[in-house]
Each structure stands twice: as C-alpha cells, then as structure tokens.
Amino acid sequence: MKKKLIIFIILLLLCIASYGYFKFRGNNKNVNHVNNTITKKTNKLSNENINYGVIIDKNTNDITSSIIEKNNNIRFLHITDKNKMIMASEISTSSNVDKKVTVKIFNLSSGKTEKQVDIKIENPQYDFVPLNNGFYVTDVNLMVSDKKVHYHIYDNELNLVRTIDLSDLKNKECTMPKLSNSGANIAYIDTSDGKGSSIYICDLDLKNKQKVYEVEYFTPNKPSTFDAISFVDGDKKIAFIGSLYINKDSSSQAFGTVNINGEGFNYKNHDGIHSIIQISKGETFFSDAQIERGKDSSGQVFLEDVNLNNVREYILKDKNESQYALISDMGHFIVTRLYMTSKNNEPIYRFRIYDTKNKNIIKEFVTTFKGKDYEKCMIQGISICEASNSIYVAYKIDKETKLYQYKLN
Incomplete structure (x- = not known):
C-alpha cells in the first residue's frame, strides 16, 4: 500500500510539472508573436501589462x-x-558636405518604389516643404550666412520645376521665406528698418513686392514681432507667430492671420511657445514647438x-501632447503621440486621435517593440491622409526603417 502511494505521488508531480512546462511555452509564444488583432488595450508601463506588437481595435486589421x-x-x-507617398531619406553615415538625399515615389498598395531621384544638398541643414502639387527644398538658416540661398521646386512626379535664388533677400534682414501653396509667390519677414517687423509678398523673381502688414516693437499689448509665417486659406491669408509686447519687462506669445491685402488682422495671445504653423483644408493649426527635457508644454492647441x-x-x-500634435489634411482630426519606456527600456509610443468637431478622443492605441532599446528607436516621420482614412508612421528600429499604417477611426 505504501509503495502504491509513493508511485501515485510521483505521477502526480510529473503531471503538474508537465502542465507548467507547456503553459509556460504557450505564454512565451504568445508574448513574442506580433498579432495584428490583439484585443487588450493598456496604458500601464509595467512589463506584465504590455502587449507587444501593435495594439489596435479587434474589429479592424488596420496595420501593415x-x-x-x-x-x-x-x-x-x-x-x-x-495610394502614393513621396519619401525623402539620407544615408545616416553621410557627411555634412555635399549631402545626397534620395527622393522616391512609394506605392502604398504594392509596397514598391515607382520612381527615384537623388538631390544634392549643399548645406547640411535643409528642409522639405509640401506644396499643392509637389514640394520644395530649402537651405535652412542660410539667410544669415554668406552663401547663396536657393529653393528647389519639384512636382509630384519628382521633376525639377524651377530653382529660385533668394540671396538678395538677405540684405533685407529677412527670416526664412515661405512659398505659397501654389508655388507662385513668396512671403518673407523684413526687419531692416529697425522699428519693427513687416510681412511682404512678391513673385518668384523677387519683383512686384507688396507690404502686407507692419507691427512696431514697443506698442503696449499688441503684437511687436513676426517670427514665423505661412500662406493659408488658398494663399489668400498669411498665418503668423510672434511676440506680444506688454511692457519693458514682460511679453507673451501671439499668433493669428492677416489677409494678403493687409485687412482682417486677427491675433490671440497665449503663454505657450507656439512656433509651429500647420495647414489643413479650410483651417490653420497652431501647436507648441518641442521644448527642453524636464519641462511641460502648454497642453493646448488651436x-x-x-x-x-x-x-x-x-x-x-496630457500636457506634452501639444508639442507632438498634427492636424489631418482635411482638418477633421488632431493626431498626437507620446513617448514612454517600459521597465526594460523598450520604446512605447502612444497615439491619440481627437475629433476636431466635438473635441473628443475617438481612438487611442499603443505601439511597442519587444527587445528593442529605447535609445535606438525613433519616429522619423508621420503623414495623415483622410482619403485613405490612415496615419502612416515611419519608425527607425536599430538600422531599419519600417512604415506602419493605422486607421484614423
């Protein structure tokens, strides 16, 4: 009897061990598998509550x-x-001299490149700016250097349309000029008279100049400087960001719009640091610039x-969403993102989508990358397209860049 009892106990222990082994294997497999239809959403940062892969609505397979x-x-x-995206990239190890940027038309349906061109960049600091039917490439900060200033305009088929020389504007103490969305005119800020800031527009040959509006430096409780501008409302208005003079010891931020004929000057003062102007169809979006670590942004956008x-x-x-906020192309959604880390220093990206009409959050999701170090991962670009109901996010993961597609709603 005693011998049978010992055999029974041994068999029972073997069964328990086998169950634990297979259960552990099953859980481990689930953790490492990237499942596009994970149903559980979590905002907690403890490793036990992170669903690795992409966390989305179970009823939509909205990630590629x-x-x-x-x-x-x-x-x-x-x-x-x-179905098409223009994408520009540079080799991460390229030098600051004679930098080459590769621009391609990427087909979002097939995942293939339809056309590709290389653009030689003379200055290590440059920017790409979208237009209605293409884009232009700028030499950033060259308005204060002794080099020539050229803007290169391309169409959506990557054909060079025109190169314009803006070097003469440097004599006017101008900030970085902006092209109209049609690509036909230029707006710039002139501070050469020493009394204040003026917005001018002209054609691409720097002729037919017209003063739009002027502000003086020390007029109490009114805008005193223009710091950034952009064409909006079908190029009929200029959006601006600047400073509001209060007294000799105090000032605040100001933003607003003015018609290109100088009428309809509207502005609002705000304590946040608003140096980002974004454009959507029918609306102008003002958001915070990125701030230094350890400080919060305003948590407000307009x-x-x-x-x-x-x-x-x-x-x-969350307050810091205002420095990572984007407006959709048709103006119906605000998309924000926040950066966090897990206990293992893995990157966590939280996205929120706000409806601009009712101001409610209509969707929230989190993307994580298991086993990847936070310092070696980053978001390199985001583009929002209401026509395809999609957000496209380019992630740099170690040495590879992957493009993810999420549904807006």
Missing part, C-alpha cells in the same frame, strides 16, 4: 508593415493621393477657421 529603408534616415513623408475667423481651443489629455 514593410521595411522601406536600411541605414537611411527619413526626412520627409508626404501623401500625394491615397484651430482657426479661415472662413469664420473663429479660433477654437483644444485642451489635450
């Missing part, structure tokens, strides 16, 4: 992923229609309806 670049840094993403001259304020769920 393809490796699009190796050893390159993405500098520009721009949707030209719901939309101005160009037809009603109505400024709407949005209070975001």
Whole structure:
C-alpha cells in the first residue's frame, strides 16, 4: 500500500510539472508573436501589462508593415493621393558636405518604389516643404550666412520645376521665406528698418513686392514681432507667430492671420511657445514647438477657421501632447503621440486621435517593440491622409526603417 502511494505521488508531480512546462511555452509564444488583432488595450508601463506588437481595435486589421529603408534616415513623408507617398531619406553615415538625399515615389498598395531621384544638398541643414502639387527644398538658416540661398521646386512626379535664388533677400534682414501653396509667390519677414517687423509678398523673381502688414516693437499689448509665417486659406491669408509686447519687462506669445491685402488682422495671445504653423483644408493649426527635457508644454492647441475667423481651443489629455500634435489634411482630426519606456527600456509610443468637431478622443492605441532599446528607436516621420482614412508612421528600429499604417477611426 505504501509503495502504491509513493508511485501515485510521483505521477502526480510529473503531471503538474508537465502542465507548467507547456503553459509556460504557450505564454512565451504568445508574448513574442506580433498579432495584428490583439484585443487588450493598456496604458500601464509595467512589463506584465504590455502587449507587444501593435495594439489596435479587434474589429479592424488596420496595420501593415514593410521595411522601406536600411541605414537611411527619413526626412520627409508626404501623401500625394491615397495610394502614393513621396519619401525623402539620407544615408545616416553621410557627411555634412555635399549631402545626397534620395527622393522616391512609394506605392502604398504594392509596397514598391515607382520612381527615384537623388538631390544634392549643399548645406547640411535643409528642409522639405509640401506644396499643392509637389514640394520644395530649402537651405535652412542660410539667410544669415554668406552663401547663396536657393529653393528647389519639384512636382509630384519628382521633376525639377524651377530653382529660385533668394540671396538678395538677405540684405533685407529677412527670416526664412515661405512659398505659397501654389508655388507662385513668396512671403518673407523684413526687419531692416529697425522699428519693427513687416510681412511682404512678391513673385518668384523677387519683383512686384507688396507690404502686407507692419507691427512696431514697443506698442503696449499688441503684437511687436513676426517670427514665423505661412500662406493659408488658398494663399489668400498669411498665418503668423510672434511676440506680444506688454511692457519693458514682460511679453507673451501671439499668433493669428492677416489677409494678403493687409485687412482682417486677427491675433490671440497665449503663454505657450507656439512656433509651429500647420495647414489643413479650410483651417490653420497652431501647436507648441518641442521644448527642453524636464519641462511641460502648454497642453493646448488651436484651430482657426479661415472662413469664420473663429479660433477654437483644444485642451489635450496630457500636457506634452501639444508639442507632438498634427492636424489631418482635411482638418477633421488632431493626431498626437507620446513617448514612454517600459521597465526594460523598450520604446512605447502612444497615439491619440481627437475629433476636431466635438473635441473628443475617438481612438487611442499603443505601439511597442519587444527587445528593442529605447535609445535606438525613433519616429522619423508621420503623414495623415483622410482619403485613405490612415496615419502612416515611419519608425527607425536599430538600422531599419519600417512604415506602419493605422486607421484614423
């Protein structure tokens, strides 16, 4: 009897051990598998509560992923229609002299490159700016250097349309000029008279100059400087960001719009640091610039309806969302993202989508990358397209860049 009892106990222990072994294997397999239809959403940062892969709505299979670049840094993403994207990238190890940027038309349906051109960049600091039917490449900060200033305009088929020389504007103590969305005119800020800031527009040959509006430095409780500008409302208005003079010891931020004929000067003062102007169809979006670590941004963004001259304020769920906020191309959604890390220093990216009409959060999701170090991962570009109901995000993961597609709603 005693012998049978010993045999029974041994068999029982073997069964328990086998169950634990297979259960552990099953859980481990689930953790490492990237499942596009994970149902559980979590915002907790403890490793036990992270679903690795992409966390999305179980009813939508709204994520695709393809490796699009190796050893390159993405500098520009721009949707030209719901199936095509213009993408610019540079080799991450390239020198600051004679930098080459590769620009391609990427087909979002097939995942293939339809056309590719190389653009030689003379200055290590440059930017790509979208237009209605293409984009232009700028030499950033060259308005204060002794070099020539050239803007290169391209169409959506990557054909060079025109190169314009803006070097003469340096004598006017101008800040970085901006092209109209049609690519036909230029707006710039002139501070050469020493009394204040003036907005001018002219054609691409720097002729037919017209003063739009002027502000003086020391007029109490009124804008005193223009720091950034952009064409909006079908190029009929200029959006601006600047400073509001209060007294000799105090000033605040100001933003607003003015018609290109100088009428309809509207502005709003705000304590946040608003140096980002974004454009959507029918509305102008003002958001915070990125701030130094350890400080919070305002948590507020603003939309101005160009037809009603109505400024709407949005209070975001987390303060730091306002420095990572984007407006969709048609103006129906605000997309924000936040960066976090797990206990293992893995990157966690949280996205929120706000409806601009009712100001509610309509969707929230988190993307994580298991086993990847936070310092070696980053978001290199985001583009929003309402026609395809999609957000496209380019992630740099170690030495590879992957493009993810999420549904807006």
